Amino acid sequence: MIFELGRILQDHSDYFSFLRLVNYITFRAIMAALSAAVFMFVFSRPFIFEMHRLGFQDQDRDTGLAVHDKSGTPTMGGLLIIGAIVFSLGLWGNWTSPFLLYPLIAMLWHGAMGVWDDYAKIRRGSGNRGMSERMKLLLQSLFSAGFAWAMVGPLSPMGPEMATRIYVPFIKYPLFNLHPVLYGFFIFLFVIFVSNAVNLTDGLDGLAITPSLFVIGVLGVFAYVEGNTIYSSYLFYPYLRGAGELTVFAAACAGAGLGFLWYNAYPAQIFMGDTGSLAIGGTMAVISVLLKQEFLFPILGGLFVAEALTSQIQDKIGVRWLGRRIFYRAPLHHDLQHKGIAETKVVIRLWIISGLLALLALATLKIR
Template sequence: MLYNLLYGFHTEWSWLNVFRYITLRSIGSAITAFLVVAFCGPAFIRWLRSRQIGQVVRDDGPETHWSKRGVPTMGGLLVLAGMGAAVLLWCDLRNGLVWLLLAISVFYAGIGAMDDWKKISRGNSRGISPREKLVLQIGGAAVAAFILLACLHYNGRLSLPFFKSIQPDLGWWYLPFAVLVIVGASNAVNLTDGLDGLAAGPILTTASTYLVFSYAAGNAVIASYLQIPYVEGAGEVTVFCGAIVGACLGFLWFNCYPAQIFMGDVGSLSLGATLGAVAIITKQEFLLVIVGGLFVMEAVSVILQVGYFKLSHGRRIFLMAPFHHHFEKKGWPEPKVVMRFWIISIILGLLALSTLKLR
């Protein structure tokens, strides 16, 4: 909004030229999102407590989690408010990619809100059915992918990390592939959100990494030099990623151990889907497997656990899935699990950034 309102006057006031710089607007976006979440956080937490919107904990979960019952949840609404304010303030609102990412964030937040509310109202860990949730997720992702291909004229080419010359074109088969990326990322982040600050940290790392890639993809000269696909308009995705980074930093202020508020499905499903959409828009879909490797490990641990449990008639690979609960069962304190998972996420982010040159 600032860009649209003020940059038009740069011919009269030359200092307004600063608003055309994506780097400045990305920093402004991150700071704005952080301040919105940080300042609104205490009042929002009090409001959730007054409405008794608290965390529901499974009886078969780790015993250390029983003390988390009643802690305010649905904090993802606060994160999305910070993100939305920053995006509307600092992005070029004429860019269709910005509105598409906002639509994905809001739609998946709606799915998560329904799930969270059913859990809270029923007083147990059962929200909407997995089938209903999956149908809604696939439907939303399919619409988003169709808009990219049909309306925004995206091609179906894939970009593979480390292999600059291999760019297979999927054509319209790219649509189901894009659905898989968005839905997979959404559910993987949702599974990771099980400890204080565990999901917000890796989301921050992933968004920071894609901030760099979206900036490079949106600049024709840099994209050509680095031999990555040039995506017209992707520069504004940089500002959007800055909003995610700032909002997650602000949320961590309240979500770090011991958490005053939890993200809930309204946050994890939405942020996961948004990161998946950013990966698609920047044509760095497979990079998400690297930078979001922690999310992948968490999702795979659940798949392996459930599959092995059924095949072996009751035996388990891990003490408990998702993966982070396995280490809790082994006696690791919760902060140790979170910090070590953050370290893994940062290393994976650095590895992902190295693919810019290792091609």
């Protein structure tokens, strides 16, 4: 709203010349972050109270650990995060840009899935009885297939020449052009994996949101570089016209995430639930694809990758194939808890690891 209004008014009178600020990605990104954070601080307490009143509270899940029961804490905090991001982008985003629309659609789609999952758990009174795994995979597959088709087809904001190029960290030039069908299948799997990885990480107070801030913040830096002709040329990155809008999107996510962390830090007053974790994961995946940074994610989102792999190895290989556990507990954060490390120490140490991985990912901007 402010972005569009500023573009209209600045050309009609010198009195509104200051509105030329909205033409700068950096200004809009800062304001988007601040707007989202203010939204969170204004609406979080009423939202928490309302969740208590409605009985929308976290349900106990059997992890096999003698830890503090977190049932009774309000959930669906992801609705707050999504609301803050949409509000902020409504003020500062360019809604004609596909670089804004694609991650927004991903966030809303996966957020709606999360609402269904969280509500099912509340209604059935069990943290293990939400949406069925088959239904969740079906809904994720529908979005991933549609997004993959858009990225390799005429709806790709990168154009046909750039759409199927494969870029990897530390190498200046694209390795090769992948066949559209193969690249589409890769996108399909990538989006499903990342959205589930963040979902699996969300198990302790504040654990998922801070690494998410690191990942989205770094992706915002990459968006700024790739959307700028000078910086992208200097650093040998593909120039993606309009990709700077993802910087504004990432900033809105960061502001919302920081505001949420205020209430989600130990002891948590609210959980994001699957509403938040699925929405954040789907958004991360889509932004990574739009920036051609899919192969950066194993570095940048290394914590999420480790959480997902430990969970899948335990379930698919250990329990189903071998008939025994490979890890004491899965995913990773529960294994660390099983070894006697306090919850807060587990969370902070994993934050530190995630921060270091984010710095390594940033280093790839120059080390090419």
